[in-house]
Amino acid sequence: MPRPATVSPEQILDAxxxxxxxxxxxxxxxxxxxxxxxxxxAMLYYHFGSKQSLYxxxxxxxxxxxxxxxxxxxxxxxxxxxxxxxxISAIAAFTAEHAFFPAIMLREVADGGVHLDPDTLQALARVxxxxxxxxxxxxxxxxxxxxHPMTAYFSMLAPIVxxxxxxxxxxxxxxxxxxxxxxxxxxxxVDELQQTVRLALAPSAPRASAAGRRHAHNRSSLRRKRx
Amino acid sequence: MPRPATVSPEQILDAxxxxxxxxxxxxxxxxxxxxxxxxxxAMLYYHFGSKQSLYxxxxxxxxxxxxxxxxxxxxxxxxxxxxxxxxISAIAAFTAEHAFFPAIMLREVADGGVHLDPDTLQALARVxxxxxxxxxxxxxxxxxxxxHPMTAYFSMLAPIVxxxxxxxxxxxxxxxxxxxxxxxxxxxxVDELQQTVRLALAPSAPRASAAGRRHAHNRSSLRRKRx
DNA sequence: GTCTATACTTCGATAGAC
DNA sequence: GTCTATCGAAGTATAGAC
Numbered sequence: 001m002p003r004p005a006t007v008s009p010e011q012i013l014d015a016x017x018x019x020x021x022x023x024x025x026x027x028x029x030x031x032x033x034x035x036x037x038x039x040x041x042a043m044l045y046y047h048f049g050s051k052q053s054l055y056x057x058x059x060x061x062x063x064x065x066x067x068x069x070x071x072x073x074x075x076x077x078x079x080x081x082x083x084x085x086x087x088i089s090a091i092a093a094f095t096a097e098h099a100f101f102p103a104i105m106l107r108e109v110a111d112g113g114v115h116l117d118p119d120t121l122q123a124l125a126r127v128x129x130x131x132x133x134x135x136x137x138x139x140x141x142x143x144x145x146x147x148h149p150m151t152a153y154f155s156m157l158a159p160i161v162x163x164x165x166x167x168x169x170x171x172x173x174x175x176x177x178x179x180x181x182x183x184x185x186x187x188x189x190v191d192e193l194q195q196t197v198r199l200a201l202a203p204s205a206p207r208a209s210a211a212g213r214r215h216a217h218n219r220s221s222l223r224r225k226r227x
Numbered sequence: 228m229p230r231p232a233t234v235s236p237e238q239i240l241d242a243x244x245x246x247x248x249x250x251x252x253x254x255x256x257x258x259x260x261x262x263x264x265x266x267x268x269a270m271l272y273y274h275f276g277s278k279q280s281l282y283x284x285x286x287x288x289x290x291x292x293x294x295x296x297x298x299x300x301x302x303x304x305x306x307x308x309x310x311x312x313x314x315i316s317a318i319a320a321f322t323a324e325h326a327f328f329p330a331i332m333l334r335e336v337a338d339g340g341v342h343l344d345p346d347t348l349q350a351l352a353r354v355x356x357x358x359x360x361x362x363x364x365x366x367x368x369x370x371x372x373x374x375h376p377m378t379a380y381f382s383m384l385a386p387i388v389x390x391x392x393x394x395x396x397x398x399x400x401x402x403x404x405x406x407x408x409x410x411x412x413x414x415x416x417v418d419e420l421q422q423t424v425r426l427a428l429a430p431s432a433p434r435a436s437a438a439g440r441r442h443a444h445n446r447s448s449l450r451r452k453r454x
Numbered sequence: 455g456t457c458t459a460t461a462c463t464t465c466g467a468t469a470g471a472c
Numbered sequence: 473g474t475c476t477a478t479c480g481a482a483g484t485a486t487a488g489a490c
Contacts, residue, residue, distance in 0.1 A: 025254070026254030027251065027253030029464090029465070039474090041475095042467090042469095051467090106336060109333060109389065109393050109396055110251065110330040110333040113399045125400055128406065145426075147419055148416075158386040158388070158390070159381040161385070162384075162388075165336050166336050169335070169340040172339070176348055176349070179355065183375070184377050189378060189381075192378040193378060196382050196428070201423070256483075257485085267456065270457080
């Protein structure tokens, strides 16, 4: 019983990605998704049941793909700081292919996960899990300084996602001459962010040849309770 | 002709802040805002004219207050890296007083500014302006390494906003046992982020006594075209 | 300034023919 | 599997009495 190779479901997901990323869950219109997908609204309901199911299917799909993209980076035989640079590049590359990804992520955080069922939540959690694992390993083998893995996660992921999602508003600011960040292209930003994060997470002692020192001690005393 | 000192407009703004931050512009319901404010829906329209005007008034109000909070930090007579640590603290403190702020910010970035008129856009632009000024000054006097001011802006603001806005979803993740970040309280996070950003933006040469060195040169050669 | 009642529109979802 | 037509709920906004 081969899969009914008509043309709809993937096209619907693509259209839904655009619509949901541009307008959010509440602002998205089922009619518009159907029209953008070139299918009938009833067709959409036939395949996905409801607006909510469609949204969840989209989130599972996009976050699973994102996490899958990061897995080989986490598994590579390179130091943690190099993995982190690659994660940043990978998010940027992933966004170049799926431009709607950053806005979806911002919106889901802002929505507090109210539309998510357990399966979707789990798919969504894989991204911080993978990145956190990279950091934890780097901290353990002394390649990175001691930080909470989730601090490192937010320090690298939030800027790149925020920046990429912010392109439309930067254009508005430029059009109104309220700011001009045209020189800050995604390429430049990725490059600077990689260096920024590398410096931020480097062990505090000068610069060993990436070999294992046990702990990186902080200069500033009264921090660090536990991770 | 004294201002009609009835009780409504501020209460409406407060209620609107909650509703818009929780649901976004499209998801917010005028009826709910009115009910939360304890006023009639017609009263709301009497004071603000439309859902859109109310939303814009809210954004102008909250972003102006945020920028006003940062101004004295930018003007203080302390090194740029200390100002940056204070900016991070200030955003966290501001959010403690106005819990809806981070979600509003995320949503507005994701929405690409589609609901904004020029005045509101200008109010919104003041926050990156002030922070960018701090960084530019720090780069100029050698207190910070050479980065694009907006790279620094995103590196400090995106993580704190993202983290603070993400509290609801972290609770969901914890409830489903998909992650437990309970040890990462806002206090710990702010502390770690301050140190992270300080390291990320410190001049690359060892550590002068905060006095003026002209330029901080990067180790890595082929970066840095212009800022 | 404040409230009730309601006009007008849009949206998610389905019925039912093919 | 696909389409047209439409229902019923919910939403923004206003009219008009007080």
